[in-house]
Amino acid sequence: MRDFFLTDEDRAFRAEIRGFMERELAPRLDRIEGAEDWDAQLEICRALGEAGYLKVMFRDLYAGSLSAPGLTHAVIVSEEAARLNYAFETTIATALSCAYPLHAHATAEIRERFLLEILEGRAVGSICMTEPNVGSDSAGMETRIRFDESTREWVIDGFKRYISNASKADVYIVWGITDPDVAPQKGMSAIAVPAGTPGLGFPRTYDFMGRRGCVVGEVTLDGVRVPEANLLGAVGGGFRIMLGAFNFERVILGGSGLGVARSAFEIAKAHAESRSAFGRKLGSKQLIWDMIAQMSWRIDASELLTHRAAKMYDAGIDGKELMREASQAKLVATETAVFCADRAVQILGGDGVTRQYGRAEQIYRDARALPIVGGTSEMCKYLIAAREMPSIKPDL
Template sequence: MDFELSKEQKMIKNMVKDFAEQEIAPKAVEIDRDARFPEETFKRMGSLGLLGIPFPEEYGGSGGDTLSYALAVEEIGKACGSTGLSYAAAVSLGASPIYYFGTEQQKLDHLLPLASGQALGSFGLTEPNAGSDAGGTKTKAELVDSEYVISGEKCWITNAQYARTVIVTAVTGKDDKGKNIISALIVPTKAEGFKITSPYEKMGVRGSNTSELILDEVRVPEKNLLGDPNKGFKQFLYTLDGGRISIAALAVGIANGAYEKALSYSKERKQFGRTISSFQAIQFKLADMAMQIELARNMVWKAAWLKDQEKPFTKESAFAKLYASEMATRVCNEALQIHGGYGYMREYEVERMLRDTKLMEIGEGTSEIQRLVIARQLGCF
C-alpha cells in the first residue's frame, strides 16, 4: 500500500485542521467545564460537508473515503476530544450502517439528512447487562400488524439526545438453534414511548452527549428494519470494526494535541538556568511520544486503506484501536508529567486530554475485547 495522501485527502486534512483550530479548539475548555454539547459546531461541520465525508454525493455526502474521514477525526479530536467523539459516533455509528445495509429508500429517507449535515444520528447497542456481551441483548422487537413494537433499555449512547434517529439493536426472534436473532431498526427519536435522558456525570469527553434510552412499546414501520433481519449481529460487528478505526484516529488526535503542548511547554519552561527541553530525560519522553503517535497513525491509515479497498480489516482495526487508545493514555500522562504541577491545572489543558482519552480504551470494545478479537483473527480459538 502507498501511504502518500492524495491531493483530495490533503485538502480535506488541511481544511479540517484550519476549522478545528479556529472554531473548535477555542471552545474546548468551556465545553468540558460546562459539559455542553456544541450544537453550533455541528451545524457548521454539517454545512462544510464534514458529516458526509465517506458517503456518496447522491446521498448527501462528500464522496470521500474512510482515510479522508479518519484524517478529519484526528484533527477534530486534537482540538477537542468531546467534539471528536460525537463526530465519530455520528458518522461511523449513526450514519454508516444505513449506507452499508439500508435499502435505497432508507438511504434517501434517513442517510441523506445525516450525511448532508441536516441532522445527527446515533447507534443504540449497549445495555446495562449487555456491553461487551452484545449477544446478551434484552431489548425486544415484535412484529405486530406490519409494525415492530420495541421495548427495552439502552445506556451510554452517544448523541442520542440531539439525534434525528437512533439505530437500535433488538431481539426479533429465535434461529433454528434456539439462539436470539438480533436485528437493527431505525427509530425516530420523536417516536411515542421513546424516552431519552442524559443522567451521566462523566470523567472526560464531558461535552459529548451520552444518553440513556428507554423504549416503552415504541412502534416503527416494518420498513424501518435495517438490512437482513437474520444478519443483524454480523452487521453491527462490521459497524464496530469501522467505528474502531475512527476511535483509533480520535486517540491519535488527542495524543498529538497533548504531545504538541508538552513539546511547546518544554521549550519555554526553564529550570536550573535552561529550558527543560535541553534535559535528556525530557528529550527521551518526547521522542517516545512522537514515535508512538506515528506508529498508531500508520496503523489507522492501514486499517482505513484496507476498508476502502474492500479487503478484510477486522484484525487491523482492532490492532489500531487497541494500540492507539493505550498509546494515547500513555502519551497524555507523559505530557502532564512534563508540565509538572502546571499540568495538573485545567488552564494548561493536558489534564483534560488525559481524562478524555481514557474512554478510548473502553468505548467501541474495551482493550480486553480487542485482544479477544485479535486472538480470534489469529486462529487461537
C-alpha cells in the same frame, strides 16, 4: 516522514480540515468544555455538513474536490476534531456511525428521511448497542424485537446505556433479538427508531470525568412501535451489520486517539523546549528525552496502523478481513492517547493538573475513555489473537 500512507491529495485535505476546525471549533471550545453547550456542537455540525465534510465516507453522495473520498478522509476529520476537542469528535463520530448502517442497509424510505439530514449537519444520529449486561459481549443482549402482523410494525422492548447523543439524536439505530430460539449472532436485528416515537425514553444522562459537552445517557424502549420499513437489512442480519459498524467505528477511533495523542505531544514538547530547570532547558534532561521519544514512536505506530486500516477499507476490504487491522488501529492509537496524556501532565508538573495553565488536565481526563469506548482494549486484543490463531477457541 509522518503520514506515510497518505497521498498529496490526502495531505491537502488534512490542511483544509485543520483550517476549518481552527475557524469553527476553536472559537467554541470554552462553550463546549466549560458550559457544556450542546448548541455549540450543533453549530459546528451544521457547518461541517454545509461544507460537505460529513459525506466523505459515501462516494455516491460526496460532491467535493477529493477524487476518491473514503474512510481515510473520515479518519482525518476525526483526528483534526479530536486534536482540539474529543467531546465534539465523539458527537460527529457517533452521527457518522449511525449514518454508516443507514447508508448500507436502510430502505429507500428511511435513507431519504434521515441519511442526508445527518450528512448535511441538519440532524444527529445515535447507535444503541450497549446494555447493563452487554458491552463487548453482544451474546447477552436482552432487548427484544417482535413483529406485529396485524399492524405491520416492529415492537421493541429494552434498555440501553452509555449511548452517545441519547435524548439529542433525531434517529436511533437499535439492536435487539428478534429470534431468541437461535444463537444471538443469527437472531439479532437492527431497527431505525425516530426521535419522538411513543415509548422511547431517556431516564438519565451520565456525568463523566472527561469529554465535557458531549451527551451520553440511557435509552429505554417500552413497547416502541415503528413501521416495517424501519428494519435495517434482513431479519436476523443485525450481527453482520454490527460487525461492519464496529470495523468502521474502531478505525475512526484510531483517528480520535491520534488527535488526542498529538495534542498532548504538542503541549509536552512546547513545555520541554521553553521551561528551564536547574539552569538548563527541561527538554535537555535525559528522562524528558525518554518521554518525548516514547510519545513520538507511539504516535507514528498509531498513525501507520490507523491509516493502513482506513486504506484497506477504501480498497474494499471489510468484515472479518478487516477485523484484525481495525482492532490494531483502535488498540494502539487509543492506548497511545492515554500514554501521551499521562506523560504530558508529568512533564508539565503542577501546571499539568491545573486548569488555569492550559489543556493538559482536560486532555488527561478526555483520553481515559478511549481504550473503553467502541470495544475495550482487552476485546481488541481478543479479536487480533482470534485472527492470528483461528483454530483456537479462547477462554474469555
